[in-house]
Amino acid sequence: MPEGDTVWQSAKRLHAALAGKVLTRSDLRVPKFATADLTGRAVLDVTPRGKHFLTRIEGGLTLHSHLRMDGSWRVFAAGARWTGGPAHQIRAILGNPEHTAVGYRLPVLELLRTADEDRVVGHLGPDLLGPDWDPDQALANLLGDPARPLGEALLDQRNLAGIGNVYKSELCFLLGATPWLPMGALPADRAAKLPAVAKKLLEANRDRPIRSTTGRRGQDLFVYGRAPRPCLRCRTSIRVADQGDGSRERPTYWCPHCQTGPAPAPGSPAARRHPGQAPTPPGKAPVPPDKAQ
Template identity: 55%
Template sequence: MPEGDVVRRTARRLHAALAGRDLLVSDLRWPDLATADLSGRRVLEVVSAGKHLLARLAATGGEEPLTLHSHLRMEGSWYVERSGSDGRGRRSASGVRAVLVTDAWTAVGHRLGMLDLVPTAAEVHLVGHLGPDVLGPGWDAAEAQRRLLADPARPVGEALLDQRVLAGVGTFYMAEACFLTGLSPWTPVGEVPDPGRLVALVHRLLHANAERTEQVTTGDLRRGRRNFVHARSGLPCLRCGTTVRVALIGPPSKERTAFSCPRCQPGPAPTDDGRPQAPLGARPRRTGPARAASGPARP
């Protein structure tokens, strides 16, 4: 699932392809937006805010500047191809949600989780609730820590995933940051010994991966060795050999998967049956223990 680093790279790629160019054709395949016509508008910039993408479009013909907002959610992506090239076959046509055509490049939004078109002045209604953007220019560690600790009883993993606390963290960085600080994801944030270190670590991990396509937290680029616990349930912990566990974390109906090593990360944990489970939204693997997912291990 795309997290802040992936979204930031996507914004850069879209910005490089589209900024300064006029849209010749737009095609938004989304309820309420199907009749919107962005042709003639110049793309000013494409930026990320946490896990949100904002494509800002210039005013035209007396109409105000607009922002095309998208969110990748579980499996969305944007890709760029040369205008006029036949990109069919690369992605399923039924998954296409947005097409933005310029003279040189065409951007295609595929399986997007959200798509909105709003006046740029109203962007705040879409992203104003977000906490400090871990990869943003205005990163504010002190404010992120303040928000993290706002509810002392809240499980630290749940708080890290809350975009109102920190914008850009998903289940991968949450799991890896908890592992690297030796915290069970279910530890109440009020009992985290050094929350400043945790916030700094999350910032460092996302930054370290912002410029590359692999997500690495171990420093080891070999396949299967790149991260400690995320999506490794049923496999031995890379540090101690104990079987990595997975369970759901978060409020009802908003649960996410949390992977952890019970030995390296002592502390509260839900009882579970120890069955391996693929992360939510992941495609089933053909081989390997994570395939045996037959149901979530509920607390």
Template identity: 50%
Template sequence: MPEGDAVWRTARRLHQGLAGVALEGSDLRVPAHATADLSGRRTLEVVPRGKHLLHRVEGDITVHSHLRMEGSWRVHPVGRRHALGRRHTVRALLWTPQRVAVGDSLGMLELVRTSEEHRVVGHLGPDLLDPAYDADTALANVRADPGRTITEACLDQRNVAGMGTIFTAEPLFLLRINPWTPVGDLAEEQVVELLATARRLLVLSCRTGRTTITGRGDVNDDDAWVHGRMGLPCKRCGTTIRLAPIGQQPQQRVMFSCPTCQGGLAPTDDGRPQSPLGHGRRPTY
């Protein structure tokens, strides 16, 4: 699922492509809004809120979308509107005389009143990419349930918005914290540093335009320390990176970690050999 940085970049693309210009037309391919017509309404701004996108137009209207696993928004020259619109996965088209924004495979799409956006994003915790990010509230939220694993607490968007498995796994590795550690077993300073590290990495990704964690510039190098590297050697100690489920269904996720750098195997990991995922790039040292 796209994380806070990817949603931030998507919002920026949409804002740069459409803001300040009146829409010439719209096509929202969801039953509840299939007859909605946004033509003539000027795009005021497109902003991210955690993993949600809020496209605000004149008239107290917000196009609220969530990418979920496969969704995307792309901006193209308006001349491609008809060709792109024929794709069966397209859920939204918003166009001006110059450009068309195409929402493909969106996990959720709806119209809400801008003045009532709190109904759809009010449950979210502080957004790590918000310039007004409230670190104290995020810290209190994450530490509220001492028996919960630190991973589950960070992935819960009600606690802090914008962290997914990548920007949870990588800071945990950098700080040598086991992902299955109960929140109550960590000092307050450790949680403070964890959230600050996640925020720093998200901001870096927004600035560079790519989800880079290691900071290496070699095009043959993969960008993560542990995420996606099951079965490959740890870049810090050489131990094989492991993958294990964490949490309970339906919120269960998978987490990558180094058993040496991060204090042991997951409780459900029997230690059997794990093969690398797919046929991706291999790290160079």
């Protein structure tokens, strides 16, 4: 699922291509709104809200979309070849004489009154990249369920909006806690820093083509996607296991030396084994392949 910085970048491109211009092409390829015609109306703005897109259109209308796992919005110059996927995956087309925005594989696409936007985004917590950001409220939301695992709490957009699976793993590493540590067990000083660290990471990456949490060229992430390679800090083999977010299991990465707290045991059903990594006896740390980087 895209992170908040990815959605922010995509919304910025859509806004630059569409805002202030009258639509000359409109095609919503979902049954409920297939007959809706937005041509002749100006796009007022494209605003990201967490991982949601709100494309506001003249006449009090908003086109609400969400990418979830596989969706994308692509912007093309007028007359350019579209390259986002096969035609049958297109769910929305918005065009003006200069640009065409094409939405591929959009699992959420609906047209609603702008006055009713709260119906689709009102449940979200403070937006890490939005004007409503409130670190105190975000922390209070996270601590509202002290028994909930840290990783699950971070992914819950009702607590704070914009964190996906990559930032979940990276934030837990920076906080020195496993994603399975209960929120209430996170030391108070580290909990207090969590909102600021999360905001700093997303703000630092919202204009970058390649996401980085380390500041190291060629080593962009501390743990995410790095199992079973050595930790950049301590050289212990990074581990990976599945963790739920309330809807599905997601691969979750952590360093068993740098991060304290509960975690799935090697060989447990949640743990994952990677190519080149031998089966691990219970109680032993995974051994990375030769020359792992």
